[in-house]
Amino acid sequence: MEKAMRFAKIVRNNWKKSVCGVIAxxxxxxxxxxxxxxxxxxxxxxxxxxKYGDYTLPIxxxxxxxxxxxxxxxxxxxxxxxxxxxxxxxxxxxxxxxxxxxxxxxxxxxxxxxxxxxxxxxxxxxxxxxxxxxxxxxxxxxxxxxxxxxxxxxxxxxxxxxxxxxxxxxxxxxxxxxxxxxxxxxxxxxxxxxxMKIEPIEQNPESPNKPIYAMCSLEWGAFRDAFAKRDRYWMYGSLRDYASFIFNGYKDSLNWRCIADLKFSPPCAGCSNCLKKRPEIKRKWSFFMPSVPQVHDQALVENQACETKTELSFKTTDFRIRTPNVEQVNSDPPGLLITIGKKDYTYKEFVSEGWDRVKQDKISDALQARSVELIPKIPDKETVIEIDKEEYEAKPIRITLLPKVIRVFCARDQ
Structure with a gap:
């Protein structure tokens, strides 16, 4: 019996080595x-x-x-x-x-x-x-x-x-x-x-804060917090994003209560209230300066609706603002895309939706706006918002869409 057990152990060890060898x-x-x-x-x-480096340039x-x-x-x-x-x-x-x-x-x-x-x-x-x-x-x-x-x-x-x-x-x-x-x-x-231009609403006259700019998104809430903690689960490799939702879906350390007042104006194609004429600048290098489509001057157009504001208060687990760059939305006029998630999530709902976002993070049923005033009602504990994956202290801010303001290198078919 002892010999048989020893033989079985040798066979098992050799089998393991063979399998590991095949995997390696x-x-x-x-x-x-x-x-x-x-x-x-x-x-x-x-x-x-x-081929581009072979072109002979003038002396x-x-x-x-x-x-x-x-x-x-x-x-x-x-x-x-x-x-x-x-x-x-x-x-x-x-x-x-x-x-x-x-x-x-x-x-x-x-x-x-x-x-x-x-x-x-x-x-x-x-x-x-x-x-x-x-x-x-x-x-x-x-x-x-x-x-x-x-x-x-x-x-x-x-x-x-x-x-x-x-x-x-x-x-x-x-x-x-x-x-x-x-x-x-x-x-x-x-x-x-x-x-999008983000600037504080409450400025200190002695030391005014400069605006910051972003091209993608502003996020606030439990889903953002769970994504931010994913590196703690490095031992799960490519599954750490999923693990973060499993292990944090019940924790109070996530921001489950995003409470704020919101004011936003409707999208505007451009008028005297919101548009500044982009000046033309001639530079030496035509290689980097393809022609810009000419548009009629909208700085003199008056749009009364541009100054109207819709006000609402919300309490949610998930708040996001995205630019049309991320969702690749070609709306006319362009606008910021605002989504306000559900007020409460069960553990199962939170994990399920978090996993869906890991696979494909798209938003639907979004409000559209040209400018947004976000006034958080901050609870006792500290809270942060994320702007293009950088963390900032949650304060009253104004977000304004700047359409077609940055020229980016791209593939020819875009």
């Missing part, structure tokens, strides 16, 4: 195949990019100057490595004069862009937070620098705008996305995108 061989083969496909992709992309011109704002700690410090591996070679092969500035701390991208000189385009190599800081620095300037086209290299943990501009994925598909984003900069295809 499978994943090793998958890795080799993935590397091979990536090498083929990069070889083809480099060949295409070099009095320099290569087009591009400034890259790189967040080296984005995506768990993988952003710098991926940029140098998949993006930078293509930009150099295309003959662009590339200057890379690495951010040193949170908020540093704003400071860099506010004082930036001697560039013809800005490329954001990072995620949503780096992009928001760059846009904020750009629109705070008073020299109409928003005419600079913006390149988006989706190298962050969250790349909301980048994923709408270029198809996203993992592994080989991620490399394809980075190649597409780099080639869009090289080819010079651009599209105008919306932004």
């Amino acid at each position: 061989l499978y994943y090793g083969a998958a890795t080799v195949k993935e590397r091979y496909e990536i090498n083929l992709l990069m070889r083809a992309a480099c060949k295409e990019a070099s 009095d011109q320099n290569p087009t100057m591009v400034t890259v704002i790189l967040n080296p700690v984005a995506n768990k410090r993988k952003a710098k490595q991926d940029y140098e591996k998949y993006c930078e070679p293509l930009l150099h092969l295309a003959g662009l004069q590339v200057s890379v500035i690495q951010t040193a701390s949170e908020g540093n991208a704003k400071e860099i862009v506010e004082t930036l000189r001697g560039t013809e385009a800005i490329v954001v190599a990072g995620g949503d937070g780096t992009l928001s800081e760059t846009i904020t620095g750009l629109l705070r300037r008073n020299d109409h620098a928003n005419q600079f086209p913006i390149g988006v290299l989706p190298l962050g943990r969250t790349n909301t705008l980048g994923n709408t501009l270029f198809p996203s994925g993992k592994g080989v598909e991620k490399v394809k996305q980075l190649i597409s984003a780099s080639m869009a900069i090289i080819k010079g295809n651009t599209v105008w995108k919306d932004a």
Whole structure:
């Protein structure tokens, strides 16, 4: 009996080793195949990019100057490595004069862009937070620098705008996305995108706060809080987003009570109340300055409805405002999309809807507005709102849509 048990144990151990060997061989083969496909992709992309670098420029011109704002700690410090591996070679092969500035701390991208000189385009190599800081620095300037086209290299943990501009994925598909984003900069295809301006309603006259700008979303509530905690469940790998809803769906640490007053005005195509004429600026480099569609001057148009405001009070678990960039809505006139979720969720409902959002986060039945005043009724504990994945203290704020104010490099068919 003892010999039989010993024999069974040896067979079981050998079986385990065999299975582990097969799994290791499978994943090793998958890795080799993935590397091979990536090498083929990069070889083809480099060949295409070099065609743009072969053009002979007049002797009095320099290569087009591009400034890259790189967040080296984005995506768990993988952003710098991926940029140098998949993006930078293509930009150099295309003959662009590339200057890379690495951010040193949170908020540093704003400071860099506010004082930036001697560039013809800005490329954001990072995620949503780096992009928001760059846009904020750009629109705070008073020299109409928003005419600079913006390149988006989706190298962050969250790349909301980048994923709408270029198809996203993992592994080989991620490399394809980075190649597409780099080639869009090289080819010079651009599209105008919306932004939203966020400013405090209650200003301190002695030290007024500057507005911040975002291109994607504002979120507040329990669903946002659960997403923010997902890194705590790193041991679950790709399932950590789902695990966060399972383990936090019953906790009081989430903000289950978002209470606020809301005032919003209807969308407006442009009138004397809300539109400022965009000045035309002529620059040396026509490569980055495709023609802008001419529209009639709406600054003199009067729209009485633009000044009307709808007021409501709400108590909810989930509050979101998104720009048309995220939902890819082409409404006329354009408007911010406001969603107010249910007041109460059971544990099962919360987990189920959270999982649905992990798979596909789309909103429906949204209110539309040009400007929004959000006045939170803050409870005793501290609460935060999230603007393009950056956390801010919840205070009374005014959010205003700025239609077609940022020019972004994109694929040709957009």
